[in-house]
Amino acid sequence: xxxxxxxxxxxxxxxxxxNRRFALPAESVMELAPPVRLHNFPHTSSLIAGVIVRRxxxxxxxxxxxxxxxxxxSVHRFYLIAERTFGTGNETSEASAIPVxxxxxLATSEMQPPPxxxxxxxxxxxxxxxxxxxxxxxxxxxxxxxxxxxxxxxxEPRP
Amino acid sequence: xxxxxxxxxxxxRSRSTEAVILFCIGTQTFAIAADAVQEIxxxxxLATAAIEMELAEVPKVRHLVxxxxxxxxxxxxxxxxxxxxxRPTLVLILRQIRTAVLVDSIERMADVSSVHALPQAxxxxxxxxYRGLIYIEDRVIPVIKPDGFLTPEEFARLDRxxxxxxxxxxxxGAVPA
Numbered sequence: 001x002x003x004x005x006x007x008x009x010x011x012x013x014x015x016x017x018x019n020r021r022f023a024l025p026a027e028s029v030m031e032l033a034p035p036v037r038l039h040n041f042p043h044t045s046s047l048i049a050g051v052i053v054r055r056x057x058x059x060x061x062x063x064x065x066x067x068x069x070x071x072x073x074s075v076h077r078f079y080l081i082a083e084r085t086f087g088t089g090n091e092t093s094e095a096s097a098i099p100v101x102x103x104x105x106l107a108t109s110e111m112q113p114p115p116x117x118x119x120x121x122x123x124x125x126x127x128x129x130x131x132x133x134x135x136x137x138x139x140x141x142x143x144x145x146x147x148x149x150x151x152x153x154x155x156e157p158r159p
Numbered sequence: 160x161x162x163x164x165x166x167x168x169x170x171x172r173s174r175s176t177e178a179v180i181l182f183c184i185g186t187q188t189f190a191i192a193a194d195a196v197q198e199i200x201x202x203x204x205l206a207t208a209a210i211e212m213e214l215a216e217v218p219k220v221r222h223l224v225x226x227x228x229x230x231x232x233x234x235x236x237x238x239x240x241x242x243x244x245x246r247p248t249l250v251l252i253l254r255q256i257r258t259a260v261l262v263d264s265i266e267r268m269a270d271v272s273s274v275h276a277l278p279q280a281x282x283x284x285x286x287x288x289y290r291g292l293i294y295i296e297d298r299v300i301p302v303i304k305p306d307g308f309l310t311p312e313e314f315a316r317l318d319r320x321x322x323x324x325x326x327x328x329x330x331x332g333a334v335p336a
Contacts, residue, residue, distance in 0.1 A: 037297065039299035041187060041189075041292075041299070041301045042187060042241055042242060042285070042288075042301075043281055043283055043284075043285040044241075044283030044284045045280065045281045045283040045285065048281065051278065051292070051299055053294055053299060058275045058278060058292055058294065058299060059278070060278040060280035060281065062280070084280070086279050092279065094278055094279050094280065096280060142280070
């Protein structure tokens with residue numbers, strides 16, 4: 001493969017959420033964490049399932065299954081930790097975890113633009129082994145404007 | 160000489176750690192800086208001193224208590240954090256802030272060396288509720304912001320309601336039986 005072709009083809013981490021595969025840019029992925037304790041406390045931020053402690057850091061866990069698959073998934077025991085940026089100019093970033101089933105793989109492919117009717121949190125599509133895999137934009141996926149509901153995520157139901 | 164050395168060590172230790180009180184509301188444990196709490200009383204001991212008040216705009220406050228010529232508004236911890244209603248047995252009377260908080264139990268005191276910032280992912284009311292998080296004995300526990308229980312607007316509303324209650328009581332006291 002020539003040098004220009006190499007530059008165009010990026011590395012991606014393929015992950016399973018529900019029964020679908022998605023991709024994240026490999027450079028944004030920090031690690032695949034083993035099953036660790038999910039800690040909960042009262043809050044009102046949508047999509048946040050709790051926090052995990054990893055290498056001395058407290059990492060928020062986003063349960064993205066309802067957004068990506070329309071339902072919660074109980075088979076996700078591992079956590080894919082990726083960097084999420086904040087601010088319009090991506091001024092700051094923070095480690096963020098997504099529950100996954102542990103079957104993650106590294107792939108190299110060229111990203112194609114997303115279809116016209118694609119959800120805003122898909123930044124493109126990869127074609128790997130004849131399968132079209134949506135590339136996730138983590139920032140858009142977990143940002144408030146694309147969340148399915150504004151319901152509170154409490155540890156216990158409100159009275 | 161030995162005593163001085165011990166004092167220095169103690170002072171160094173006290174600078175690097177913070178004493179917190181771990182308390183429970185329902186099944187949830189919270190922490191609050193020990194120096195933010197003036198007094199811990201049982202609800203029974205305060206029952207006779209508590210004056211009922213109901214304000215639709217601040218439903219988490221149902222009582223006020225007078226302590227040392229100051230009015231404290233009693234906040235239901237369950238209602239504040241949106242937890243299942245329990246039967247609180249203790250009241251944390253906060254220092255410097257005219258708030259008392261109904262809680263279920265005190266777990267213990269602990270010395271913590273660091274309070275982690277609340278991750279930016281948390282963008283809701285919890286940013287007003289918590290100063291940060293502590294990791295202690297394999298548990299992540301939110302550290303309460305003492306001034307996060309009531310907003311200045313809520314204090315203003317409660318103060319107006321308290322004044323109305325006081326005037327009513329004064330009027331009732333003035334009417335001959």
